[in-house]
């Protein structure tokens with residue numbers, strides 16, 4: 001998409017796409033301005049003049065979560081889980097997360113010899129397992145949990161619209177919802193030291209608690225927002241480092257700070273989330289165009305992150321670029337809640353990979369991109385390497 005972004009940034013930085021029926025915004029400054037002003041640019045899809053209430057009840061639940069609520073409701077909902085995603089809280093679980101990644105990598109190396117498929121061996125199962133653990137899904141339920149996730153991911157990325165496929169989708173969604181409803185009831189009775197207990201027991205400012213539906217929506221949000229995104233960050237990082245060539249992998253091995261900086265650059269250069277949506281809450285002017293109340297606006301993070309007005313040599317991957325002010329996790333009120341977790345997971349996954357391998361090369365020059373234009377990454381990433 002990057003050539004298209006460049007053309008749009010120069011020629012049509014704010015434009016109405018009649019086919020899609022929405023506005024597109026491409027430049028860094030404009031994107032940031034929109035994300036800074038949530039009174040004018042709302043996340044609430046119900047404000048859109050073409051909004052139709054979805055018949056899929058799962059989707060409706062999502063609209064009541066923090067991601068789609070403006071302040072003050074947003075702040076209340078985010079406050080329920082906020083401290084659970086702070087770096088300090090995560091640090092307590094870090095040794096365990098490392099074990100999870102190491103188990104996956106040990107299996108992949110033992111079975112694959114000098115080959116690995118980064119997505120299915122590591123980048124996909126790792127974040128799913130981490131979030132399952134955080135929520136409090138018991139170990140013996142995790143396979144079932146992963147199967148539901150697989151189906152939900154397929155729903156988000158597959159164009160298969162056959163009846164059998166859709167039926168399987170709905171079946172998995174219902175099973176998963178049912179499972180969480182039972183877990184929610186259980187944690188209300190017997191709270192434990194897990195995220196789910198926090199979600200069901202937290203008191204809002206008026207002394208109330210989340211309803212069952214709101215708690216369920218929060219669980220689904222954490223799964224949907226945190227899994228495919230982190231999968232793509234990990235896989236995109238492997239790709240960027242391999243493409244960079246030279247001895248980048250060697251230089252990053254053992255250099256935790258260097259790796260952290262390089263991962264920020266991956267978030268800028270190959271942003272897993274390329275775009276997000278806002279709704280104009282009132283008529284507003286942007287670069288001479290009048291956006292009307294209720295219009296949908298697609299904010300292209302992936303383009304903002306390549307804007308030469310903000311970044312020197314924006315189309316170059318520079319692993320030591322710093323500070324970057326990249327927008328890969330968004331900006332402002334809805335800045336990614338899971339950013340510290342995603343950064344930690346990516347650091348753990350890459351460190352584990354670097355510790356076991358040498359001379360990593362991408363083993364397929366015909367990588368298939370993910371099918372959603374809002375998510376940037378590849379469906380699979382076979383690599384070859386020498387074992388260390």
Ligand code: HEM
Pocket residue numbers: 043066067068078131221222223225226227229230233271272273276277327328329330331333334335336337338339341342
């Ligand atoms: C919000 C990206 C990982 C949970 C966001 C937003 C972006 C983003 C761009 C802003 C959405 C908007 O403003 O409309 C990413 C990327 C990730 C990642 C690139 C991985 C590399 C995670 C993880 C979790 C998570 C691991 C949790 C387990 C959330 C939540 C929100 C959010 C709950 C909504 C925050 C709010 O509305 O205040 N993410 N995310 N994300 N993300 Fe992430």
